[in-house]
Amino acid sequence: MATSSKLNAKIPEGTIENKWTKYRSTVHLVNPSNKRSLEVIVVGSGLAGSSAAASLAEMGYKVKVFCYQDSPRRAHSIAAQGGINAAKNYQNDGDSVYRLFYDTIKGGDYRAREANVHRLAEVSSGIIDQCVAQGVPFAREYGGTLSNRSFGGTQVQRTFYAAGQTGQQLLLGAYSALQRQVGMGAVQLLARHEMMDVVTIDGKARGIIARDLVTGKLERHFGHAVLLCTGGYGNVFYLSTNAMGCNVTAAWKAHKKGAFFGNPCYTQIHPTCIPVSGDHQSKLTLMSESLRNDGRIWVPKKKDDARKAVDIPEEERDYYLERRYPAFGNLVPRDVASRAAKERCDAGYGVGASKMAVYLDFAANTERYGKIEATKLNLQNPSKAEIMRLGKEVVKEKYGNLFDMYKQITDENPYEMPMRIYPAVHYTMGGLWVDYNLMTTVEGLYALGEANFSDHGANRLGASALMQGLADGYFVIPYTIGDYLSEEIRTKAIPTDNEAFVKAEKEVQDRIDTLLNIKGTKTVDHFHKRLGKIMWEKCGMARNKEGLQWAISEIQKLKKEFWNEVRVPGTNNEFNTELEKAHRVADFIELGELMCIDALNRNESCGGHFREEFQTEEGEALRDDDNFAYVAAWEFKGESNFELHKEELKYENIKIAARSYK
Amino acid sequence: MSHGNMNLTLKVWKQKNKDSKGTFETYNVKGISPDMSFLEMFDVLNEQLITEGKEPIAFDHDCREGICGMCSMYINGRPHGPKGGVTTCQLHMRSFNNGDTIVVEPWRGAAFPVIKDLAVDRSSFDRIMAAGGFVSVNTGNAKDANNILIPKDDADTAFNAAACIGCGACVAACKNSSAMLFVSAKVSQLSLLPQGKIEKQDRVLNMVKQMDEEGFGNCTNTGACEAECPKSISLENIARMNREYLGSSFFQNK
Amino acid sequence: MSKKSGFLSSSIGKKFIMGLTGLFLISFLVVHVSLNSAIFLNDGGVTFNAGADFMAHNPVIRIVEIGLFAGLILHIVQALVLTLENKKARPVAYQVVNGSANSSWYSRSMGLLGSLLLLFLVVHLANFWLPTKVAVFSHTEHNTFNNMKEVFAEWYIVVIYLVGVIGLLYHLLHGFQSAFQSLGINHKKYTPIIKKAGIWFSIIVCALFAAMPITMHLGLIK
Structure with a gap:
């Protein structure tokens, strides 16, 4: 297989250990006086966006930041709970850059680009240093050093955390760095602004059209470079752990303007979410993966067992992860854990009213902690109740906020009975195709963080999303953007009355007018829910050829119906949340089709992409490295017309092998 | 579409934009489930309003898991409603009773001007x-x-x-x-x-x-x-x- | 880089002044209630009058008295400024406020309680402070104890005083601990003690003050 001539990943020469160091030291620079006249547009203010904007502004570039929320601090990075990985080896348990690199490639089921992942592992350590310097209050030991915990898919403890709010603390750190630059006048902040299109001139990204969400006014903004830090597209499934506003619009517009979309079918379904309670549900809530450190996952051995969890004796419980994967047990990667849960539920062993849930049980570890506490307290022959009481204190200390959240949502007490959990859409590994510099196939247009496809292959390991977002923003883009901007120092700011801006704005305006004038009978949410149902059933945890073909035709019908029957109330010249949603859903529908096309094309199972036709006898994912060790980068050619380009994945430093967690 | 049997009367602040004067509007919502979140109840109401050709109520929300800080409703005289320690998005309808009248206002303050309805700056x-x-x-x-x-x-x-x-x-x-x-x-x-x-x-x-x-x-x-x-x-x-x-x-x- | 503004015009500065003057006025209350409690010795007002005489003529006390009035005026003026600013901070009021769910009524009514106290103070000064001053300046003898007996002979005056004392009680219940918070004193170990001390202080001081008009009116103090 050969890489498409349209894709140049620009991976530097040299050994894997030296590529980044060498590249960083030789990449073109922009001198400080030139930086002042170079303008950079950053769309999105999550970990990637805020950190990139702050870092670039510190370097001297003129930066504009856009976010659809009322403040950059609301970006959905804030909801990440468990932690952030870094190859610090503070626990002296054998961690290293190579091991983090290896775990990430393996966790991604050998579908990520080696050079990018190695760079990620290299800079991981600096992220922790940077965040601590900013005042991020990570968890600490009594000696004052940083604390770590373990996460899925690894056998070392390399995850740094701040209780169950790691994402929040990291984002607030990046946000504070950003606000510092805002205060210094180096960054102009445009909150409650949504990017509606990229403006390209002579094949280069030169700005964006944005809509002021409060007044509805369309605005033209010029930039020498445009950075899309707009997150993932999990909301294509309607129900996901993403925030309600998370959307694909910015990435999709870029795609339609020439940016290839990489591996759109790679979706991460997170195993530990609170199950759906009814069809009123608007979003799903994740229970941190850190719970799998101490919780044991099981279902009854008997089908349709109606007994309460506590009444089912030990020997009648099936700890199916420990049974199937003795080496990693409850800490297998997310895709494996999710599929195993689905397998049990589909086979009729699910629990709860809907039978679409499994138990996450803390009793065994509560007892273990209780015994340790009793020993500490020198208690002779403590009663079981006493041990459990002591153990609960420990569990409360470690996971109290998560347990409270579970109780709040389900009205059940997780200290008394096991939690019910089920997999839910959580993250999208796919995204805009980028080269080593994080540039898309449109010159001057970059994608950072979850918005790009680059580092996680077909499955992301826990605590790696935060790492990647911050790596891209703090430590990658500040260097790699120089490669492009050093060639742009002679480009004067292009006035926004340029015809490219005028044309782009008109297209946006036309689309708004069209949406408002359909005046149909069905709400935007109605279409979103239907799209979500198609995607979840046919392009979710398990996919097959017939299902995907059916889904593609259904989505095409849905698209037609949407553009004929949607009802968008109100006008353009006001704060109109329905209009915002309509734009986003229209793009999700088009993306959904591409996801199914990509899933249909990939005749193998890997990571989060599980094709039922391609599995081992034991039901494990069956990769086809001979035919599919490539990144699928899709080029937009017109309505429902996408052309596939392949980037061959070469493994020169890691032996590609069947992934085993047994 | 929803499976519940709570019927409620809502008195909600409606204000076109920051320069206009607002008033309270009264709405009736039916078939609310106690498992719904307060915002999901608003989703049901808005869905109903749009279908009836009326204007939906604008409110701020995003993560719906109590961490982004965007949701902001002043419910029956208290920010984020009657239950302590939660945001509006994590307030569930089981905290209310069938037949209740609920008054919903935006955050009020000179430093938090209303943008529209329940959304403030x-x-x-x-x-x-x-x-x-x-x-x-x-x-x-x-x-x-x-x-x-x-x-x-x-x-x-x-x-x-x-x-x-x-x-x-x-x-x-x-x-x-x-x-x-x-x-x-x-x-x-x-x-x-x-x-x-x-x-x-x-x-x-x-x-x-x-x-x-x-x-x-x-x-x-x-x-x-x-x-x-x-x-x-x-x-x-x-x-x-x-x-x-x-x-x-x-x-x-x- | 530094964007300093005047300390006294800042919100925290103003609160600092409120707390400081509040504590100063509280310290006056200690002196006032201790001295007046001498009437409970029931010695026909001998000890009490000796104290009152000392307070009326000692030059140091005269100076402190000026400070006291200055503190009181500062407390009142600052309260007015703060109240006006706070009103401006919420131009549109809530339709429904369930204040009792998150705070005590008296903590939210310090302005009202303070105004009540100010009204009471006018009556109180007219009753006692003015006659003393007149006596001092006209170099005549003044028996404060007898003055009290006369004033408290009227039942409606007793009622006015009891209302004033109740106002004082609630003003102190919040003000005592609030002053410490405004001065930045809040500590896991000591704040609970301060809060308790504030409650007991308020109750004891106000009980003693309340007992004075009652016992005098009922003729228990001779």
Whole structure:
């Protein structure tokens, strides 16, 4: 297989250990006086966006930041709970850059680009240093050093955390760095602004059209470079752990303007979410993966067992992860854990009213902690109740906020009975195709963080999303953007009355007018829910050829119906949340089709992409490295017309092998 | 479409934009399930309004898991409603009874102007942050993280202050619309940590100055902010900020 | 870089002044209630009058008295400024406020309680402070104890005083601990003690003050 001539990943020469160091030291620079006249547009203010904007502004570039929320601090990075990985080896348990690199490639089921992942592992350590310097209050030991915990898919403890709010603390750190630059006048902040299109001139990204969400006014903004830090597209499934506003619009517009979309079918379904309670549900809530450190996952051995969890004796419980994967047990990667849960539920062993849930049980570890506490307290022959009481204190200390959240949502007490959990859409590994510099196939247009496809292959390991977002923003883009901007120092700011801006704005305006004038009978949410149902059933945890073909035709019908029957109330010249949603859903529908096309094309199972036709006898994912060790980068050619380009994945430093967690 | 049997009367503040005068509108919603969140109940109502050709109610929300701080409803005289320690998105309808009348208002304050209906402009918080809510460290300047040892208690106290989600419930709850709890949480977090101590005098002076300029009221220590904070940020932070402000005002060498 | 503004015009500065003057006025209350409690010795007002005489003529006390009035005026003026600012901070009021869910009524009514106290103070000064002053300046003898007996002979005056004392009680219940918070004193170990001390202080001081008009009116003090 050969890489498409349209894709140049620009991976530097040299050994894997030296590529980044060498590249960083030789990449073109922009001198400080030139930086002042170079303008950079950053769309999105999550970990990637805020950190990139702050870092670039510190370097001297003129930066504009856009976010659809009322403040950059609301970006959905804030909801990440468990932690952030870094190859610090503070626990002296054998961690290293190579091991983090290896775990990430393996966790991604050998579908990520080696050079990018190695760079990620290299800079991981600096992220922790940077965040601590900013005042991020990570968890600490009594000696004052940083604390770590373990996460899925690894056998070392390399995850740094701040209780169950790691994402929040990291984002607030990046946000504070950003606000510092805002205060210094180096960054102009445009909150409650949504990017509606990229403006390209002579094949280069030169700005964006944005809509002021409060007044509805369309605005033209010029930039020498445009950075899309707009997150993932999990909301294509309607129900996901993403925030309600998370959307694909910015990435999709870029795609339609020439940016290839990489591996759109790679979706991460997170195993530990609170199950759906009814069809009123608007979003799903994740229970941190850190719970799998101490919780044991099981279902009854008997089908349709109606007994309460506590009444089912030990020997009648099936700890199916420990049974199937003795080496990693409850800490297998997310895709494996999710599929195993689905397998049990589909086979009729699910629990709860809907039978679409499994138990996450803390009793065994509560007892273990209780015994340790009793020993500490020198208690002779403590009663079981006493041990459990002591153990609960420990569990409360470690996971109290998560347990409270579970109780709040389900009205059940997780200290008394096991939690019910089920997999839910959580993250999208796919995204805009980028080269080593994080540039898309449109010159001057970059994608950072979850918005790009680059580092996680077909499955992301826990605590790696935060790492990647911050790596891209703090430590990658500040260097790699120089490669492009050093060639742009002679480009004067292009006035926004340029015809490219005028044309782009008109297209946006036309689309708004069209949406408002359909005046149909069905709400935007109605279409979103239907799209979500198609995607979840046919392009979710398990996919097959017939299902995907059916889904593609259904989505095409849905698209037609949407553009004929949607009802968008109100006008353009006001704060109109329905209009915002309509734009986003229209793009999700088009993306959904591409996801199914990509899933249909990939005749193998890997990571989060599980094709039922391609599995081992034991039901494990069956990769086809001979035919599919490539990144699928899709080029937009017109309505429902996408052309596939392949980037061959070469493994020169890691032996590609069947992934085993047994 | 929903499976519930609660019927409710809602009195909701409607206001076209920041320049117009608002009024209350009354709505009836039927078939609400106790498992719904308060915002999901609003989804049902809006779906119904759109289908009837009426204008839906604008409100702010995003993560719907109590962490982004965007949702902001003043429900029956309390920010985030009757249940303590939760945001509006995590308030479930089981906290209400069938037949209840619920009055829903936006956060009110000169520093939080209404944008539309229940959505308000909280950019004043961002400006306070820009005035000093940071540690002045550029990317790449950091030393190894474990070179800075921090006593666990200090780290924990800083974390508890840092748990603030910036929703503004403290301002909404305060009879004076004071932002002291929000500002003090950030001041405390950073001044408790060695990294933040270096510029703590400038920080507290600048942030308080910006806070005053934004038009927030003064703290009268009623404690309403702490009681209504969904993240239980402590009043101790306000005292700490007072202390630091006094110290910085009297002893700063410039 | 530094954007300093005047300490006294800042919100925290103003609160600092409120707390400081509040504590100063509280310290006056200690002196006032201690001295007046001498009537409970029931010695026909001998000890009490000796004290009152000392307070009326000692030059140091005269100076302190000026300070006291200055503190009181500052407390009142600052309260007015703060109240006006706070009103401005919320131009549109809530339709429904469930204040009792998150704070005590008296903590939210300090302005009202303070105004009540100010009204009471006018009556109180007219009753006692003015006659003393007149006596001092006209160099005539003044028996404060007898003055009290006369004033408290009227039942409606007793009622006015009881209302004033109740106002004082609630003002102190919030004000005592609030002053410490405004001065930046809040500590896991000591704040609970301060809060308790504040409650007991308020109750004891107000009980003693309330007992004075009652016992005098009922003729228990001779």
